[in-house]
């Protein structure tokens with residue numbers, strides 16, 4: 001009886017010791033993994049900003065289908081891999097990895113041709129993109145005059161189709177602050193406006209598109225593109241509050257992606273003007289990449 005008790009106590013001691021050792025081993029592995037992640041070299045990320053893709057004469061905000069095709073071909077043949085916004089969000093939260101030469105492709109304003117022309121080309125080159133839409137354009141213009149490549153905007157059904165392709169994430173480009181009329185530029189704060197007034201106007205606008213995207217397409221946007229790149233220091237807290245995890249500007253430059261989520265706020269982008277050749281444009285966006 002006494003021997004049984006002693007044996008039982010011994011077994012308990014062995015079990016406790018094994019538990020402590022395994023906690024120590026697992027714990028040190030986890031902290032090693034965390035240390036490795038924090039030591040990782042930052043990743044350089046060029047971001048392309050397209051608008052309309054159609055057979056109109058190329059302009060600052062219009063590229064032809066063959067120009068887009070040539071751009072994607074160039075990226076592919078030079079070893080670039082298109083990454084999604086979600087991949088970047090995951091990465092900055094410590095999940096997953098990024099390809100050796102990532103590129104983020106974005107389209108602003110929500111043109112119908114992003115579905116009719118750009119999506120087939122993204123499929124052809126096995127790439128993905130973020131399309132940031134303006135709610136008012138979809139509600140008013142697209143509903144009135146859908147499905148002309150050169151001037152229509154995406155309807156809610158088109159937006160759902162884009163998202164269902166698995167290649168396109170839908171971003172917010174405001175509901176109705178995509179204008180330069182009056183004093184306000186895009187969604188920037190007016191100089192004489194109080195913080196409370198500004199916050200309330202922006203929150204209402206962002207909330208409206210968020211609701212429409214959710215109700216019409218079941219989408220919750222994580223990306224926000226500032227119209228005309230105009231922003232104020234008061235803009236970001238409102239966007240964060242509404243669940244935005246990445247903001248896109250129109251400032252040109254290279255981005256540095258780390259494991260910190262805040263590095264996704266204020267992403268620089270290079271506007272893809274149709275007035276440049278593919279080589280000229282790619283030279284611009286890759287010149288700051290480390291060799």
Ligand SMILES: [Zn+2]
Nearest residue numbers: 108109227228
């Ligand atoms: Zn725009």
